Amino acid sequence: MIDVHCHLENEDYNKDRDDVIKECKKELKAVITSCANPKNYNLTMDLIRKYRNFVFGAFSIHPIYIKDMTKEEKEEYFNLIRDNKDHVVAIGETGLDYYWVKEEEWREKQRELFREMIRLAKELKKPLVIHARDSYEDCIEILENEGARRVDLHMFGGRKLLSRVIENQWFISMNAIILRSKNHKKIIRDMPLDRIMLETDSPWLAPDGGRNTPLTIKKVAEKIADIKKLDFEEVWRTCGRNAVKFFNLPIEL
Numbered sequence: 001m002i003d004v005h006c007h008l009e010n011e012d013y014n015k016d017r018d019d020v021i022k023e024c025k026k027e028l029k030a031v032i033t034s035c036a037n038p039k040n041y042n043l044t045m046d047l048i049r050k051y052r053n054f055v056f057g058a059f060s061i062h063p064i065y066i067k068d069m070t071k072e073e074k075e076e077y078f079n080l081i082r083d084n085k086d087h088v089v090a091i092g093e094t095g096l097d098y099y100w101v102k103e104e105e106w107r108e109k110q111r112e113l114f115r116e117m118i119r120l121a122k123e124l125k126k127p128l129v130i131h132a133r134d135s136y137e138d139c140i141e142i143l144e145n146e147g148a149r150r151v152d153l154h155m156f157g158g159r160k161l162l163s164r165v166i167e168n169q170w171f172i173s174m175n176a177i178i179l180r181s182k183n184h185k186k187i188i189r190d191m192p193l194d195r196i197m198l199e200t201d202s203p204w205l206a207p208d209g210g211r212n213t214p215l216t217i218k219k220v221a222e223k224i225a226d227i228k229k230l231d232f233e234e235v236w237r238t239c240g241r242n243a244v245k246f247f248n249l250p251i252e253l
C-alpha cells in the first residue's frame with residue numbers, strides 16, 4: 001500500500017494535485033515522490049511538509065538532465081539535500097540513461113554524477129533509487145564498485161543481470177509495465193517477494209493510458225500475485241512492509 005516511486009510534483013497534477021493526494025490517502029499508507037530535477041525541489045518539500053508522514057520525498061538529479069546543469073547549480077542542490085536530510089527518505093532517482101543520451105562525453109558525465117550521488121547517499125545514510133535505461137551493466141558495476149548496499153532498482157529490466165541483483169540483496173520496484181512486458185514479468189517471477197516493492201512512476205505508465213496516479217499500485221500488486229501464484233493480500237502486505245523497512249518510514253501499516 002505504498003507507492004515507492006511517483007512524481008507528484010509533475011505539472012500534470014498542477015490543476016488537481018491536492019485532490020489526487022486526498023484520494024490516495026483513502027487507500028494508501030504512503031507515497032514517495034521522486035524529485036528528479038532541482039527546479040522541483042521547493043514544490044516537493046511543500047508537499048512533504050503539508051502531507052506529513054504520507055508524502056515522502058526522494059531527491060536527486062535524473063541522468064537525462066545532465067546537460068542542463070552547471071557545476072554551481074549541482075553543488076547548491078547537493079547542499080540543499082544535505083541541509084534538509086531529515087525530509088529526505090532516499091537519494092533518487094539517479095543512475096544512467098543511455099537511451100536518451102548517446103554521446104560518450106555526456107555518458108561519462110552521467111557516470112560521474114551517479115558516483116557522486118552514491119557517495120551522497122552513503123554520507124547521509126540514505127537508500128538509493130536507481131534509474132537505468134540501456135545501461136544495466138554499467139549501473140550495476142558502478143553500484144558494486146562503490147559498495148552501495150541499500151539499493152532499489154526502479155522498473156528494472158535487465159533480466160540477464162538479475163542474479164547479481166539478488167546476490168547483492170538489492171530490491172526492485174515494479175510498475176504497470178508488467179501488464180505488457182514479458183521481460184519484466186519474468187523478472188518478477190524470478191525475484192523473491194521480500195525484495196519487491198510497488199510503484200507507479202505516475203503520471204506516466206498508466207495501465208490504461210492517460211494520466212496515472214499512485215492508486216494503480218493495486219493493479220501492479222494484482223499482476224504480481226498472478227505471476228507468482230500468490231494471494232493478493234500477501235503481495236500487498238509484503239511489498240508494503242518491504243517499503244517501510246527499505247526507506248525506514250516512520251509509519252505503521
Ligand SMILES: [Zn+2]
Nearest residue numbers: 005034093201
Ligand atoms: Zn521516475
